[in-house]
Amino acid sequence: MMRAFYARDAAAEGIFLVGVRTTGIFCRPTCGARKPKPENIEFYVDASAALHDGFRPCKLCKPLNATPNIPSLVEQLRDAVEADPTGRITDKELSDRGIDPSTARRQFQRYYGMTFQAYTRARRMGLALREVGDGGTVTEAQFAQGFESASGFREAVKRLFGAAPRDAAKAGRLLYAERINTPLGRMLAVADDAGLHILDFVDRRGLERKLITLRQRLKVTVIPGTHPVLTAAASQISEYFAGRRVTFDLPLVPLGTEFENAAWRHLRSIPPGTTQSYSDMAAALGRPGASRAVGRANGMNFLSIIIPCHRVIAANGDLTGYGGGLWRKQWLLNHESAVVPPTGTSERISPKGTKR
Known part of the structure; x- marks a missing residue:
């Protein structure tokens, strides 16, 4: 997989995805972005696994897109999640946006292979569980680099676990x-x-x-x-x-x-x-x-x-x-x-x- 990723081997498409720890994104094997160091790479069998590890989809190679032309409703829903990955979008909120919840579920499932609610849950859980996987030292470095404000990382941790490691002494x-x-x-x-x-x-x-x-x-x-x-x-x-x-x-x-x-x-x-x-x-x-x-x-x-x-x-x-x-x-x-x-x-x- 490492060889295929560095060679941008088209034969690897659909077989695995690649998570990059330093950027927090996951990519297709053929992504045209600058290649990370091997020690910063994680391989995943599907998007759900990458999302649950706290990675977000790459905007360059669009690893979630099944076809070049993403349905407008699906794109609208995904953008809403990425605007606030720690939040929840209820059926009522979808209806308020003029979106039929059942239609949203069907289209999202058909295009991404997972329901819309499963996607939002994976993003919330993934952001928080990345804390569990990487440990406090890496987390603090990410905060210092502005990762917190960019992704809602710290907010996801607080909502799920109650506090970040640096706040544990008073918890x-x-x-x-x-x-x-x-x-x-x-x-x-x-x-x-x-x-x-x-x-x-x-x-x-x-x-x-x-x-x-x-x-x-x-x-x-x-x-x-x-x-x-x-x-x-x-x-x-x-x-x-x-x-x-x-x-x-x-x-x-x-x-x-x-x-x-x-x-x-x-x-x-x-x-x-x-x-x-x-x-x-x-x-x-x-x-x-x-x-x-x-x-x-x-x-x-x-x-x-x-x-x-x-x-x-x-x-x-x-x-x-x-x-x-x-x-x-x-x-x-x-x-x-x-x-x-x-x-x-x-x-x-x-x-x-x-x-x-």
């Missing part, structure tokens, strides 16, 4: 946040001495609201930083994806109602490599017929993989209701069924099918 109780790389995308982990509060994919719908609710309810500030619980979580998640682990030994601090907490405890009792229906789970919780309530409780779980809501499926075997995306749910189930040995055997089968 009171702190939770620490790190990003964890996985084969299914980056995850955000949040923890303190009490344990792990959040572990979920950065593009998970509702993660932004969960972070805000967490810090408001616990009266805490979330800052980028390391913590022994985060180190342990990263290690165990890495072992999980490598096929060396299917259960976890981490202190957890789930924040839910009495029923949600009961549902989450039950989820941890479902053996790896197996699944259970929503109706069976409801019956096990003493609420027969409450499949919808079980589904809602599972949907409020933000300790993904560790509290394995991906192991709950419809009674007919269909995959339904996974906040991280059904493709991830399918992958996790396939992975676990390949790693966990069949009942009554001592052999473990790796995801590639080789015995260990």
Whole structure:
């Protein structure tokens, strides 16, 4: 990818995108801008991943544009987001601008492959999560260079986490946040001495609201930083994806109602490599017929993989209701069924099918 990027190889178009840390933009492989140093480059499989890492699209090579002629409505919507990337544009505000929200969603989805709301959420989350990925030193340098006023970077951090690192001394109780790389995308982990509060994919719908609710309810500030619980979580998640682990030994601090907490405890009792229906789970919780309530409780779980809501499926075997995306749910189930040995055997089968 590095060779293709420096050669502006047209054959690489559509295969990857390039993020440039020093400018905060992401580009096509064929972008005509001056090439950055290799150590300042990140590669991404798609625009969503680059946006969630805090990069904005390059104005020169326009990596989001599917065709040279962008629809005027799509361009209008995107420009509105870039004017205030930390804000929210509601359906009412779209209507006030004379834009039909359903039309906006359809056109944006058709052109960019993501909904308008997903794009705005990615820009907000990305600006704040860049803080988590780069750390305080780089952040302070960006502020000094005027990056703050240009992008709303600091405002995004304050809205989501409560304070920037340089304000942490006066913030009171702190939770620490790190990003964890996985084969299914980056995850955000949040923890303190009490344990792990959040572990979920950065593009998970509702993660932004969960972070805000967490810090408001616990009266805490979330800052980028390391913590022994985060180190342990990263290690165990890495072992999980490598096929060396299917259960976890981490202190957890789930924040839910009495029923949600009961549902989450039950989820941890479902053996790896197996699944259970929503109706069976409801019956096990003493609420027969409450499949919808079980589904809602599972949907409020933000300790993904560790509290394995991906192991709950419809009674007919269909995959339904996974906040991280059904493709991830399918992958996790396939992975676990390949790693966990069949009942009554001592052999473990790796995801590639080789015995260990």
